[in-house]
Amino acid sequence: MASTLGNTLRMEKLDLAIGAGHGMTIPLILLATVAWWIWLRKKAHRESGLPGTFGLPFIGETLTYVAKMKTPLANFVDLKTQKYGPLFKSSLFFRETVFASDLETVKMIVAKEGRSFVSDYPTSFALLLGRFNGLNLQGENWKRLRRYVMSTIMRVDLLKERMADIEDLVVKTLDSWTDDGRTIYVEDETKTIAFNITAFIVLNLRPGKVSHTLQQDYYPLIEGMFSLPINLPWTIYGKAVKARERILKNLEEFLESRPVTDDVFGNYVKLLEEELPPGSPAGLKHEMGLDLITSLLFAGHDTTAATMVFAVKYIGENPNVLAELRKEHEELLSRKKPGERVNWDDCKTLTFSNNIITETLRMCNISTTVFRKSLEDIHVGEYVIPKGYQVLPYFRSVHFNPEIYPDPYTFNPFRYQESGGSKLPFFGFGxxxxxxxxxxxxxxxxxxxLHHLVMKFESWELLGNDVVSFFPFPRLSKRLPIRVKRRKV
Ligand code: HEM
Incomplete structure (x- = not known):
């Protein structure tokens, strides 16, 4: 008994000694870890040989970047590329960053996805689109989501069946563009077209109050994705958080009330039930389903809407393009029976229309880059991209390289015909x-x-000089006001 008590007392003394030691050792270990980490980073920077600067502590070059990315000419990347060459380092949004702006390195980065690089979007994307959104996912979760999207909503036979509905949604908006002298704000209209189509494809949701409310909440959400994640009622990010809450609430209500559950959301949750480890919480599957829907509504609509609005602007500024486009669509109709609709296969044959889409995306695309992280030290010529860096393959530099695209600042969809059929490098869709x-x-x-635009309207007058701002996304300062002249049928 006495010896047991003695042992216990000795043990307690030992615990106390260790406890006192902890008080000292934990900060020391932390300090040593931080020092070691800083030393490793410095070594990596030195050995990388990368030109460029990190700017100020913590904030790096973020402020200069934000200020100088709005302009079409001589933006942050252009200026740095001129000074340092096509591969340079910086520090943006608290991360050591490498920009790549030459074709070969850009190609290499996108090709090595999942091996040397991995998708790594800013935290604000995960916070606002949900941690299981496609862009932020990696590994098995990403592969499952991608397989699911490709084999369900993007199945060509299904899309072919849905073309008539998609066309009706385009026509519904374009038919409201009257030529009684009223001003039409194309940006608002194309957002509605693209949102209605995406909501129909993803949720089977038809235009109405629910889709309108959801759509309106997407814009503060999107603004927040490129802002500093400071959640206060008056910050851009704070407003985005509120918008996300409303989107989720409305989606939940819609999903609760839908009569059929055999849809994109329902089938994804079912797939997760089969594929996630047994015992995974039901709440997790539900959350993953909601994140799929919220991210598809984002990825599918603002991108397409922006392409539509810039196409209206560029075609409006180039009568020769309008004439050629109309010729292509008149020829298409001449090959069809009266009343026969434009279908999926027709769209594939419309070479000039597709060249207009490519050229519009080359000039003005929401995705000027994609976000990657290096998984290992990567040797590029004489430099090394150190492991763990944010890596931005800057598509816009390739799309504006005069050796690849002569006279790059001119909208010229004819360039694809003139290139003799050789495929020009294009990363508009990543x-x-x-x-x-x-x-x-x-x-x-x-x-x-484009079909209904040129078949319904003789021409459109661009009212006012819209200024294009390129950061965080290409936007027109006046939402592209136009006045249309309908065609006489
Ligand atoms: C003009 C329209 C569009 C443009 C310019 C565009 C552009 C892009 C780009 C550049 C990426 C690659 C992102 C990366 O590599 O990190 C991407 C990915 C994605 N897009 Fe689109 N997109 C468009 C339309 C759509 C539509 C209509 C949908 C669906 C309704 C969609 C769904 C997605 C999804 C789910 C991803 C993630 C794919 C993955 O990570 O595997 N996009 N898009």
Whole structure:
């Protein structure tokens, strides 16, 4: 008994000694870890040989970047590329960053997805679109989501069946563009077209109060995705958080009330039930389903809407393009029976329309880059991209390289014919394993939009000088006001 008590007392003393030691050792270990980490980073920076600067502590070059990315000419990346060459380092949004702006490195980065690089979107994307959104996902969860999207909503036979509905949604808006002298704000209109189509494809949701409310909440949400994640009622991010809450509430209500559950959301949750480890909480599957829907509504609509609005602007500024486009669509109709609708296969044959889409995306695309992280040290020529860096393959530099695209600042869809059929490098829909799964759907929507635009309207007058701002996304300062002249039928 006495010896047991003695042992216990000795043990307690030992615990106390260890406890006192902890008080000292934990901060020391932390300090040593931080020092070691800083030393490793410095070593990596030195050995990388990358030109460029990190700017100020913590904030890096973020402020200069935000200020200088709005302009079409001589933006942050252009200026740095001129000074340092096509591969340079910086520090943005608290991360060590490498920009790549030459074709070969850009190609290499997108091609090595999942091996040397992995998709790594800013935290604000995960916070606002949900941690299981496609862009932020990696590994098995990403592969499952992508397989699911490709084999369900992006299945060509299904999309072919839905073309008539998609066309009706385009026509519904374009028919409201009267030529009684009223001003039409194209940006608002194309957002509605693209949102209605995406909500129909993803949720089977028809235009109405629910879809209108959801759509309106997407814009503060999107603004927040490129802001500093400071959640206060008056910050851009704070407003985005509120918008997300409303979107989720409305989606939940809609999903609760839908009569059929055999749909994109329902079948995804069922798939997760089969594929996630047994015992995974039901709440997790529900959350993953909601994140799929919220991210598809984002990825599918603002991108396509922006392409539509810029196409209206560029075609409006180029009468020769309008004439050639109309010729293509008149020829298409001449091959069809009266009343026969434009279908999926027609859209594939409309070469000039597709060249307009490509050229519009080359000039003005929401995705000027994609976000990657290096998984290992990567040797590029004489430099090394150190492991763990944010890596931005800057598509816009390739699309504006005069050696690839002569006279790059001119909208010229004829350039693709003139290139003698040789394929010009194009990253409008990304590339590699993450190539946009909605690419064919987006092209089909845009073809139908262009078809009815040139068949219904003789011309349109661009009112006011819209200024294009390029950061965080290309936007027109006045939402592209136009006045249309209908065609006489
Ligand atoms: C003009 C229209 C569009 C453009 C310019 C566009 C552009 C892109 C780009 C550049 C990526 C690659 C992102 C990356 O590699 O990190 C991407 C991915 C994606 N897009 Fe699109 N997109 C468009 C339309 C659509 C549509 C209509 C949908 C679906 C309704 C869609 C759904 C997605 C999804 C789910 C991803 C993630 C793919 C993955 O990570 O594997 N997009 N898009």
């Amino acid at each position: 590339g590699g394993a993450r190539l946009c799964p909605g690419m064919d759907l987006a092209r089909a929507e845009l073809c139908l939009f």
